[in-house]
Amino acid sequence: MKQPDLPRTVALLFAFASALSVANIYYAQPLLAAMADDFGIRPAAIGVVVTVTQIGYASGLLFIVPLGDLLDRRRLIVGQGLLSSAALLIVAFAPTSGVLLAGMLAVGLLAVVVQILVAFAATLASEDERGRVVGAVTSGIVLGILLARFVSGVLADLGGWRAVYLASAALTLLMAGVLARVLPKHTKPLDPPSYPSLLRSVFVLFMEEPLLRVRAGFALLIFATFSILWTSMVLPLSAPPFSLSHAEVGAFGLAGVAGALGAARAGRLADRGLGQWTTGVSLVLMLVSWIPIALLGSSLWSFVLGIVVLDFAIQAVHVTNQTLIFAVRPEAHSRLVGGYMVFYSIGSATGSLASTLVFARAGWLGVCLLGAATSSLALLLFVLTRRVAR
Secondary structure, three states: OOOOOOOHHHHHHHHHHHHHHHHHHHHOHHHHHHHHHHHHOOOOOOHHHHHHHHHHHHHHHHHHHHHHHOOOOOHHHHHHHHHHHHHHHHHOOOOOOOHHHHHHHHHHHHOHHHHHHHHHHHHHOOOOHHHHHHHHHHHHHHHHHHHHHHHHHHHHHHHOHHHHHHHHEEEEEEEEHHHHOOOOOOOEEEEEEEHHHHHHHHHHHHOOOHHHHHHHHHHHHHHHHHHHHHHHOOOOOOOOOOOHHHHHHHOOOHHHHHHHHHEEEEEHHOOOOOHHHHHHHHHHHHOOOOOHHHHOOOOOOHHHHHHHHHHHHHHHHHHHHHHHHHHHHHHHHHHHHHHHHHHHHHHHHHHHHHHHHHHHHHHHHHHHHHHHHHHHHHHHHHOOOOOHHH
């Protein structure tokens, strides 16, 4: 018997909740300069704020997301929302850099609720519409990532960087209440494995599924590229000759929205068996995008074009990755996405830290060369693993 299609209103709720949750990880990027001034952190080292958040996120992917295959997903999602609100309040009222980093670690740890939402949506979707649903929810995630920079910039200009986390704490608490009332019930497995067995099975999946290993490798490289751009761009844009405000720097996130919305169709292409073709074209575009991005010093319009192309390419690969790996083991959606996203988090953390260090030594051109090199590695991986990917 065919599973009924997931109602569009429910899919939109998943997308909105995912956007709000993932935004908590990225609010800090336009605020790094202000945080550095507030806590006396050196500009070359301020990338540690993003890195610590990603470390928390990676930990949550390993130890929390697999619980979606063991526990009631609705309760798990609502519980994480409540705890996320508390973690955001810790960041908002942090008196020292140590408390700030501890709070950001907790924010990253709990933000993995977004992956439980993705896995839940994929489970509820019928097989022939899974790519569309994953694409829709992933588009919400991308919008949350990109709009987070704009929203945080505007709020920081109005009330300081701490106001961003106060507002997010309130919205996250409200969303937890909505999800508790609206999310469909989730039936737990009849004979669930123990928690240690569940964690071990994540590693077993990587050993048994070559496609998962390849797509996780893509995730590491594309999101390292993503963080290389978005973490470091605030440094030249907030300094002379641009001297842009928090809101103006965050507004560049709006440029990436166009690319992200276009990438939503990648899930439908994967449903039609064109996932490999989409991956190859997107990786070429990701590499080429660094040419206009490198022209930041002479043309902001060129820079905006590069952002659109880069974000389109990265999100198209990401949607394709998830659509393909969810088809591997339908009974293990949470573990699949959790293991896959660990590599996303490693790439993001590495790219954030590396980009600020390279900028301090080699300027914007050095950052662009780093991004192009990472993009080239992703394209090389594609060439070397074409048979496995099929």
